[in-house]
Amino acid sequence: MPTFANTWNTSGLNTWLLKKALSLPAPVLRGLSGGGVVYSQGRTLDPQIQFLWRSLFTPPSGRTGLSLTNRSLESARQAWQDATSLFGVPDNLRVRYEQIGADAAGSTFGGVAPIGGLLIRPARISEDAPLLVFFHQGGGVLGGHDLSKAFCALLAQEARCPIFLPDYRLAPANRFPAALDDARTAFEWAQSNAFRLGAKSGRVAVGGALMGANLALRLSLDLRRDFKPTSAGQLLITPLVDLSDTQIKAGASLGMWPLTTGDLDTMISHYAGAGTNLDDPCISPALEPLINGQPKTFVISAGLDPLAAQGELLVKRLSAARTQTLYRRYDTLPLGFDLFAAVVDEVRAATLDIAENWVNLLRSGTTEANAEQAVV
Template sequence: MSKVLELVQPTLEAAVVRGVFALPKPARRLLAGRAIRLDDQELALDAQLLLKLMRLAGHEQLSAATPEIARARMRRSTKITAGQVPGVVVADRRIPTASGDLAARLYRPRELSEPGPLLVFFHGGGWVIGDLDSHDDLCRFLAKHAGIRVLSVDYRLAPEFPFPAALDDAIDAYRFVVENAAELGTSPDTIAVGGDSAGGNLAASVALHATRSGLAKPVFQLLIYPAVDATARRRSRELFANGFLLTDGDMDWFMNHYAPEEDVRRDPRLSVLLAEDLSGLPTAHVVTAGFDPLRDEGEEYARRLAEAGVPVIARRFPDLIHGFANLRSIGGRFQEALFEIVGTLRAGLELQKA
């Protein structure tokens, strides 16, 4: 019976969450409480309501006593927030690397038959948690509404495989796509990279590596609230240290697993913001969230790219929290933001063709 309850409970919780979000706005405001204003920003009602539900459920942070427990929590939350994106064809793939095969998933809008742009996507999760399933809904959404192919890569996780294992996998996966572009429905000159949080870090580092190494560089970078500096604590990390999904403690926990030696954290392959030369990098769309500890480092990276002559579309969603891209299916505000991101991605890729 306990096994049955374990399987059924996430479905019941998902139904409760969707029921709450379907309530009229005054009822949702009553449940969420008085609007939260901080740093001249007001937290979106959808975000505040979700955080309230998480507190009631006892899930106020992403870290846990062990990586295994944190990973299990993410798998459970994925079942609660999973949505439906019809019209997307999905195929499991394997990517050979020097360290062994990586699992991957290729997403394609059903109506897309001609070769075209492909986004190599790296999931978030602090390099410790997350997998293909945790970002399946997001990748389906990107493929469907940007009208492109998306290849999601399941890189090795820390602490079992600390830095630079995840990056090595990301670079190997990108190289595989470049070398097998035709078979994947694309060409070397229409490949983009992207990711959220830790995945945004990997995407930015892959773009830097490709540009400097002579490997065909990506045509575009989609960096969604990326982690780009493991050496400094900026103002946003202090302002939003607790209570907004990703916490200050979570950041320490993730980094202590991924790069436990502090000297390593200055490596520009990890802290890409510290790279001396950012010139020549691909056009970037840098997305940040107002109530996110990572906000300021992401925005500083966007400024440094622009100063280096890189075309940058920087967009802060001032009313949202870290992780909002994975919450599309439960709150209208999250989906609105994601539609805007997809629109920018689509336009950015179209401009690269011109």
């Protein structure tokens, strides 16, 4: 049977060819990936992601090409970087990428910044759009801003807002709270430079994926505690906001690919380090006793996502604290789905939906907080 298996990291298969392969009908994609439908707890995995997982990224050993389990962290980082390079960015985007340097050399921004990263400016920016400071995918241990570049580029264009992806320090070389310290430095610098970074409104919002969402929520709580100007809103993608949660393993059947519950364990152990109290709200912000006074919040989960219960509980707590809150769950997608924004149709559709709802949330009235929950 024709297959792309075992060639993803060595062949000359390029992004164009991959996208052509993924345009095949769903039954063909499932046939190429071994046949059958992948589902758990009544939810069916998107066939394009099933093809990527079972055909392209599964070598003869049976260990998926993006797994962190039973491999060195260096090889896992390289695998994620190779995958990101293969997937590329969505087609036909009208955005500009600008490197932000922690020193003047190599920065197209024209000045020194305390934290390096990537600025994404869409061709059209709404007058009322805030700058979104987004902490990238990777669980606090993998990669850099490239892991979230495709998702954020599409989001920036559709939401008509500039997005700054800071490069924060990664564990285990720099364990918690190094990433949180960098997140605050990046956010405060962005607040001081919002107009120069493309936000005509002068406002700044915050967001992130997985551990990046953890940083965003913790930052918002800390700003409130310190009586500092808070963000215009927070966008939390598949948030990992309670590292002590023993129920994550109970959703092991939902943790498929690219991230399993075993991978989450590995990320948490690298990020926190031995002896760290995972019940501490500093590292598990969902355990903060008082969660009031938060900015408008949009929480996104996936259907095949062992962290979805955390997201749903957070929405309930924020709603009870009268924070204007919106929740979406995309049932055919797995944890880590934002990595595939450039190549998977359902991820692109989810990103467009996220952009529309994010803009609507930011523009909506604040006379009475509410939580609108929806499953897509």
